[in-house]
Amino acid sequence: MAELLRVESLVKTFGALRATDEASFEVMEGEVHALIGPNGAGKTTLIHQIAGGLRPDGGRIHFRGQDLAPFGMAARVQAGLVRSHQITSIFARCSVLDNLVLAVQTRRGGAHQWWQARRHQIVVIAEAEALAQKVGLSAQLDRAAGSLSHAEQRQLEIGLALAAKPRLLLLDEPMAGMGPDESERMLELLQLLRLNMTLLLVEHDMDAVFRLATRISVLVGGRVIATGTPEQIRSHAGVREAYLGDEGPPHVTQEAAT
Numbered sequence: 505m506a507e508l509l510r511v512e513s514l515v516k517t518f519g520a521l522r523a524t525d526e527a528s529f530e531v532m533e534g535e536v537h538a539l540i541g542p543n544g545a546g547k548t549t550l551i552h553q554i555a556g557g558l559r560p561d562g563g564r565i566h567f568r569g570q571d572l573a574p575f576g577m578a579a580r581v582q583a584g585l586v587r588s589h590q591i592t593s594i595f596a597r598c599s600v601l602d603n604l605v606l607a608v609q610t611r612r613g614g615a616h617q618w619w620q621a622r623r624h625q626i627v628v629i630a631e632a633e634a635l636a637q638k639v640g641l642s643a644q645l646d647r648a649a650g651s652l653s654h655a656e657q658r659q660l661e662i663g664l665a666l667a668a669k670p671r672l673l674l675l676d677e678p679m680a681g682m683g684p685d686e687s688e689r690m691l692e693l694l695q696l697l698r699l700n701m702t703l704l705l706v707e708h709d710m711d712a713v714f715r716l717a718t719r720i721s722v723l724v725g726g727r728v729i730a731t732g733t734p735e736q737i738r739s740h741a742g743v744r745e746a747y748l749g750d751e752g753p754p755h756v757t758q759e760a761a762t
């Protein structure tokens with residue numbers, strides 16, 4: 505597997521707090537990479553920096569071999585690095601279909617001759633409908649997005665992100681606030697997406713993480729204390745002590761990532 509994303513000695517400080525503290529890990533093409541860690545470990549801060557919403561104070565992020573430092577958020581999206589609900593937030597009063605149409609149009613650009621417009625429109629609508637089907641919202645096309653359930657809105661956000669044709673999709677807690685059935689549906693959707701793209705997700709639902717991830721990185725106190733397969737992470741002494749285990753206080757180890 506080729507390396508898709510490399511985070512190297514990344515540092516982000518907020519005043520005296522090192523929210524990202526020399527964090528390093530790689531995401532390989534085709535994998536589902538989960539970023540786990542206790543509350544306040546710095547997971548969202550890391551995702552923000554990768555997506556380009558937050559500038560690191562040190563270190564590097566490479567995507568497909570390119571240093572991302574000069575890339576703004578829009579350029580990262582164009583390069584295939586897309587965060588769910590990064591580009592287009594949901595327009596609550598617009599229908600599900602219109603939301604998806606707008607997202608598809610955003611990617612395709614809008615400058616068209618009048619005689620191309622109709623054909624363009626048909627293609628865009630077909631793509632939007634296909635996205636709705638992919639994320640399980642085919643039956644909701646005409647509903648106002650704001651009237652969807654919480655879980656359906658998360659599905660729509662993923663549909664909007666997919667409109668940008670990501671190579672690497674960043675997902676920050678896709679199952680947050682969902683009941684067991686909704687989480688199960690989201691898990692099925694992510695299983696489907698993994699067939700066509702690489703996923704990097706932050707998630708607190710450990711059952712989902714251990715079922716879905718091909719590799720896991722564990723973040724504690726802004727540092728990646730281990731990276732490995734679910735089996736390696738489950739049996740990693742430092743991880744058990746710092747996070748997964750029931751015994752002992754959280755403790756940052758200096759163990760090298762595997």
Ligand SMILES: Nc1ncnc2c1ncn2[C@@H]1O[C@H](COP(=O)(O)OP(=O)(O)OP(=O)(O)O)[C@@H](O)[C@H]1O
Nearest residue numbers: 518519521523541542543544545546547548549550
């Ligand atoms: N804009 C900010 N200004 C100051 N401190 C911040 C800011 N953003 C995050 N922090 C702090 O940085 C640390 C890491 O926060 P972050 O949200 O990245 O953690 P997290 O692992 O995603 O947590 P959770 O699992 O609870 O969502 C926390 O102590 C948080 O309070």
